[in-house]
Amino acid sequence: MTKKLHLGLIREEKVPHDNRVAFTPLQCKWIMTHYPGVTITVQPSTGRCFSDEEYRTAGVQLAEDLSDCEVLLGIKEIPTDKLLAGKTYLFFSHTKKKQPHNRGMLQAILEKNITLIDYECLVHEDGQRILGFGFFAGVVGAHNGLLAYGERTGTFKFKRVHECRDFRELITHYFGVKIPPIKIVATGSGRVTAGILEVMGLLGIKYIPPEEFLINSYAYPVYTQLKAGELYLRKTDKTYSREDFHAHPENYDCKFLPYVTASDILMNGIYWDKNIEPLFSWADLAKDNFRIRVIADITDDAQGSIPCNLGDGTIEEPVYDVNRFTQQKLPPFHEEGVTMMCVGNLPNELPRDASQYFGDQLMKFVFDELMKGDSKMIAKATIAKGGRLTEEYAYLGEYVEGK
Structure with a gap:
């Protein structure tokens, strides 16, 4: 029946x-x-x-x-x-x-x-x-992060995603776009990060292993990917277990800090829980060697893994700046600011x-x-x-x- x-x-x-x-x-x-x-x-x-x-x-x-x-x-x-x-x-x-x-x-x-x-x-x-809609959140978030960097530096221009009918039209927009020799660090290994890596591939941005990324400079755009096991190590024996990490995240230290001095853009796709140590602190943000100028916090937990996520932007106005010293929100592309792209409904652009x-x-x-x-x-x-x-x-x- x-x-x-x-x-x-x-x-x-x-x-x-x-x-x-x-x-x-x-x-x-x-x-x-x-x-x-x-x-x-x-x-x-x-x-x-x-x-x-x-x-x-x-x-x-x-x-x-x-x-x-x-x-x-x-x-x-x-x-x-x-x-x-x-x-x-x-x-x-x-x-x-x-x-x-x-x-x-x-x-x-x-x-x-x-x-x-x-x-x-x-x-x-x-x-x-x-x-979940994570893959397309990753695609749109990576695009918007790059768009913000291009606007901030005046080095290249991107079309807004929501101006494209679909993903296929967005891909055609990438033809001929020249990205300067920037260094991008992507975190995570799930659907969101898969979307980030899709954009990296479409734009011909070359993958570099983490240990090489930290110490080398390049004449072309590059990215590295940090999975949870490369970001978090148990305090006692410096190992990583996925099951143990999700059960007891408070027992793990975050190892992201060296990348703040070696990266221009951070694209964050990592899982976060309130007991997980953030990627960096406000004090780190205020230091002279904090090189990152654009953060695309695609997983978008306010004051979560990215402490300077001060809340959502919108599809129409996806970015704002955060003053590295006063911790206040600023208009985009301020001299003393880090540009934040934090939007909770990114897949709505595709x-x-x-x-x-x-x-x-x-x-x-x-x-x-x-x-x-x-x-x-x-x-x-x-x-x-x-x-x-x-x-x-x-x-x-x-x-x-x-x-």
């Missing part, structure tokens, strides 16, 4: 506005073709990267009222007055780390008897996250590509699990159900109560 399921793609209502979507029009068409019991309804939106007409042309119905849908899919947090009672929702709730600004939303989810499945909590058996990639992962690894009804993967990612926090997320109880 074919299982019936009515899915709804909700309109993004959070401010600032998000233009991505969980499934593209063609992905919706594919699902309904291969799963005859599945119906998809899309809530109309003038701000979505795929138009209502594109969905209509793909044979997807549009309706303002999604009350007939059992499962609703979005991207970002949902205003409390837009939540439909008794439904199952999938979106990035940003509540698992007890983010204060989303407490009210989680309270409303519990009050309205909503089942919340958080994309961020969907993982493979080995614990690796399934879904929303069609980012949505296509996200929907592909959702279809390959999650959709069948969602259809099962008794999936361990889905259960592990379910934060709330039946008006209560699930056992996995019971630790959020005090957060919900405001304690």
Whole structure:
């Protein structure tokens, strides 16, 4: 017997506005073709990267009222007055780390008897996250970091990413661009860093091993990559274990400091937790040998691994400067400043590509699990159900109560 399921793609209502979507029009068409019991309804939106007409042309119905849908899919947090009672929702709730600004939303989810499945909590058996927009965050963040350096130094110019229709058009923009002999250090090894390295490759920026990068100068642009095991070593025996590091990050020292004297641009894609030592300190930033002039903090944790991240810029105005001595925010490209590129919704600059990639992962690894009804993967990612926090997320109880 074919299982019936009515899915709804909700309109993004959070401010600032998000233009991505969980499934593209063609992905919706594919699902309904291969799963005859599945119906998809899309809530109309003038701000979505795929138009209502594109969905209509793909044979997807549009309706303002999604009350007939059992499962609703979005991207970002949902205003409390837009939540439909008794439904199952999938979106990035940003509540698992007890983010204060989303407490009210989680309270409303519990009050309205909503089942919340958080994309961020969907993982493979080995614990690796399934879904995310990290690759395109890395692409856009690397581009914006280079763009800022070009503007700051007057050495080259880049087109803004959001002025391109898609990634393919952005790539054509790179033809013939001459990057001066700068040194770029990239941190991390996940999806974000993969996006950074994609841009390095497209621009012909040469990889240099870390130990050579530190001591040599080059007549052409170069970059190096520092994975967690090269950045963090255990205080006792100077070794690195991924499992131990994530369980006990406070036992590890950060080894990034030598790179502040050898790099022009830092592109940060490293995972961060409040117990992880930052890459450098404010005191380091104020020293004469601090060479870095542009920091693209793509993972974007305010005052996190980058202490001079003083909060988000926007897609329209992605950069600001930070005074190295007074620790105050300044207009971009100030003489005493380090230029910061910190934007929380970078994939919105390539929303069609980012949505296509996200929907592909959702279809390959999650959709069948969602259809099962008794999936361990889905259960592990379910934060709330039946008006209560699930056992996995019971630790959020005090957060919900405001304690």
